[in-house]
Amino acid sequence: MTRVLVLEDDAGLRASLRMVLEDEGYDVVEAAEVDDALHAVAGPSSVDLMLVDLMLGGMDGFSFIHRARPRTEAPIVVVSARDGVEDIVTALEAGADDYVTKPFLVDEVKARLRALLRRPSLGTASPREEADVVVLDAEEGPLVLDRGAATLARGSDQIHLTNTEFRLLSVLADNLGRVLSRGALLEHVWDQGFFGDERIVDVHVRRLRKKLETEPSSPTILVTVRGLGYRLDAR
Amino acid sequence: MTSALARRGLRASVTLAFTLGALALSAFLAFGTYFSARHFLVDQRERTAMRQAFTDGALVRESLQTSGAQVSEVLGSLSPPAGAVIYVHRNGQWYSSALDSAGPELTADVQPVVADGSVGVGWTGATDPSAVVVGVPLPAVDAEYYEVAVAEELDRTLRTLSIALAVFAGLTTIGGAIVGRTAGRRVLAPLEEVTSAAVRVSAGDLTTHLGTTQDPDLAALVGSFNHMVDALRERIEQDARFAADVSHELRTPVTTLTTSLSLLERSPDLSPRSSEAVRLMADELARFRRALEDLLALGRLDAGGHETEPVRTGADELVRQALRAWGQPYDHVEVDGPNVAVRVDRVQMLRVLTNLFRNAELHGGGLTGVTIVAGDDVVDLRVQDRGPGIPAADRDRIFERFARAGGQRAGTGSGLGLSIVERTVRNHGGDVWCSERPGGGAVFVVRLPIDGAETP
Numbered sequence: 001m002t003r004v005l006v007l008e009d010d011a012g013l014r015a016s017l018r019m020v021l022e023d024e025g026y027d028v029v030e031a032a033e034v035d036d037a038l039h040a041v042a043g044p045s046s047v048d049l050m051l052v053d054l055m056l057g058g059m060d061g062f063s064f065i066h067r068a069r070p071r072t073e074a075p076i077v078v079v080s081a082r083d084g085v086e087d088i089v090t091a092l093e094a095g096a097d098d099y100v101t102k103p104f105l106v107d108e109v110k111a112r113l114r115a116l117l118r119r120p121s122l123g124t125a126s127p128r129e130e131a132d133v134v135v136l137d138a139e140e141g142p143l144v145l146d147r148g149a150a151t152l153a154r155g156s157d158q159i160h161l162t163n164t165e166f167r168l169l170s171v172l173a174d175n176l177g178r179v180l181s182r183g184a185l186l187e188h189v190w191d192q193g194f195f196g197d198e199r200i201v202d203v204h205v206r207r208l209r210k211k212l213e214t215e216p217s218s219p220t221i222l223v224t225v226r227g228l229g230y231r232l233d234a235r
Numbered sequence: 236m237t238s239a240l241a242r243r244g245l246r247a248s249v250t251l252a253f254t255l256g257a258l259a260l261s262a263f264l265a266f267g268t269y270f271s272a273r274h275f276l277v278d279q280r281e282r283t284a285m286r287q288a289f290t291d292g293a294l295v296r297e298s299l300q301t302s303g304a305q306v307s308e309v310l311g312s313l314s315p316p317a318g319a320v321i322y323v324h325r326n327g328q329w330y331s332s333a334l335d336s337a338g339p340e341l342t343a344d345v346q347p348v349v350a351d352g353s354v355g356v357g358w359t360g361a362t363d364p365s366a367v368v369v370g371v372p373l374p375a376v377d378a379e380y381y382e383v384a385v386a387e388e389l390d391r392t393l394r395t396l397s398i399a400l401a402v403f404a405g406l407t408t409i410g411g412a413i414v415g416r417t418a419g420r421r422v423l424a425p426l427e428e429v430t431s432a433a434v435r436v437s438a439g440d441l442t443t444h445l446g447t448t449q450d451p452d453l454a455a456l457v458g459s460f461n462h463m464v465d466a467l468r469e470r471i472e473q474d475a476r477f478a479a480d481v482s483h484e485l486r487t488p489v490t491t492l493t494t495s496l497s498l499l500e501r502s503p504d505l506s507p508r509s510s511e512a513v514r515l516m517a518d519e520l521a522r523f524r525r526a527l528e529d530l531l532a533l534g535r536l537d538a539g540g541h542e543t544e545p546v547r548t549g550a551d552e553l554v555r556q557a558l559r560a561w562g563q564p565y566d567h568v569e570v571d572g573p574n575v576a577v578r579v580d581r582v583q584m585l586r587v588l589t590n591l592f593r594n595a596e597l598h599g600g601g602l603t604g605v606t607i608v609a610g611d612d613v614v615d616l617r618v619q620d621r622g623p624g625i626p627a628a629d630r631d632r633i634f635e636r637f638a639r640a641g642g643q644r645a646g647t648g649s650g651l652g653l654s655i656v657e658r659t660v661r662n663h664g665g666d667v668w669c670s671e672r673p674g675g676g677a678v679f680v681v682r683l684p685i686d687g688a689e690t691p
Contacts, residue, residue: 010487016494023498081486083535085542102486103524106494197543197582227547 001027002117005047007037007064008079009055017051020106021113034064041068049117051109052096054080054087062094069095073162075116079104092203097164098190099200115191116164134173136221137235140214143221145173152211159211164189168204169212172222172232181229205230249419250412257411261404269400273393280389281356281367284382287316288369292380295323299376306330306378318385325378337361342381345370349379359383364390425453429460441468479534482527489524496520526649532586533636533651536658541580545663547686549576550607550614556581557588558605569606575614578686583659588618590652591679595620597648599677609685613665616681624677630669656681 599620
């Protein structure tokens, strides 16, 4: 069963989220504090998704994301009463995959969880005739994306990707050499329509570049097409 | 006086007061100087004339006594001083050194005194300029001796003096006016500073402060003005913070309520009555949640922030996206003129358009079309409905917070939708207003600046 961690200090909201998620068929682990949540992440039965409130002053939530991210690739969805630009970007850069601000509609949250939990290899509607194995950089490495095995490797080194980073890379690889707009990426990777925040895409692209590119500040594989979007080029 | 002062203005009044003061003072001094100088000079002139007359009179008396000569002969042998004419009155007969017959007329004022046997001094205006007349009785020869001296030099001196004094008084008056103007400006300079500061404050710049001053007369004004601005800003910030704090505190409870209620709504064990009650709660809660979201959005707009990075997008693309997001089976967009690009916070501007669509749906009998009209620098997005239109008197008011069309109380919106529209458009450097459509119905016009930059 899919295990979902809910880190939320408000008992009422935590309980109601647990019930809603249980109705959806998830196995819910509740945590009111960062330490309990970290225990759950490090525990024997790992979690598949985390719903994290930034909580008081934000520091608790941020510190949880920082400490949990190295231990798991499972998606982290930030639930926050804070809608400041800095909070959102800080949370995403710390390793969160998506965020929702309160007051949210529970249907919206459920839809986002479903999008993030989709198997990476099934993440796109593109036909399967595309090769499962894509060589992104033949010169150095080589850098190979194997979508069948859900791995990215440079030479013999495995590169760690979060589920969302992997899904983003897969969608771009399906459209190798073609420009994808931020809106299209939002729709394909996050299942969000017109009101989605395109900064989610930008922050994830930044994170992905740090792992793909030899020179992340002047990318050659995952390139920006100004005014249009992003494109994945194989070298 | 007060109203006259108010009409004239403070600076003009100060200038006028200084001018009149200078005029009065200089006129007083000039007249004083003139009259005392004149008195002294006339006195001098009379003495000189008298001395001369005594000398000449003695000469005439002696000449008449010694030889019993005729008066005309004696006068002929005399050489009167320049500008003076000598007259002798003897036995009812007038004799003159100038051979004229003006004697009786010129000496008329002095004659009675001389006839009484005294020396007479007087002035006559019969000559031009006036002349000093000295009469000396000559009882020894039974005659009256008169000397009439035209006071030409005195007259010239006095005239020069009066011109000099008038010029001096005029210059002093002008000087007074200049000093008055300068003083007025100096005195009013701090007031002008206060005025321009007050104008800035009323325009919304609440960081305005007056510079500190060492002047004890102004320190109180500056201090209380700055204090007033601080208090005003604090008050406004407090109000804004209060609304933001309240909305913020409501976020989690409202989320808990909607989440819990969604569980109830799906519960199969509810009686019809209970599920009816749950449905009512859900509807009201949805409204409440919308109002809260709108309040939060307004709070962010008041803080002036964008929610997402402004991006360049085609005006028609924006409208089509909004229509798709609005989710109504409607796709009628008319583009009048060239298709232009705008630079907008996409999330905020989509909210503007969907708010206008919702407004058309709730109050305008439904959306009938969106027309895009591009001008030189601006593009108008015209959202039209088929409703009764908005009365002209209400067209500004509907953009105020919690204002409802036609004084309607039980609206279906939060009462903030159009305020959000207005605030967002203004933050984008644009404008929004409502007008009438020729065929009936209202049209809301969102005017945005065109992003002229080349596509990056």
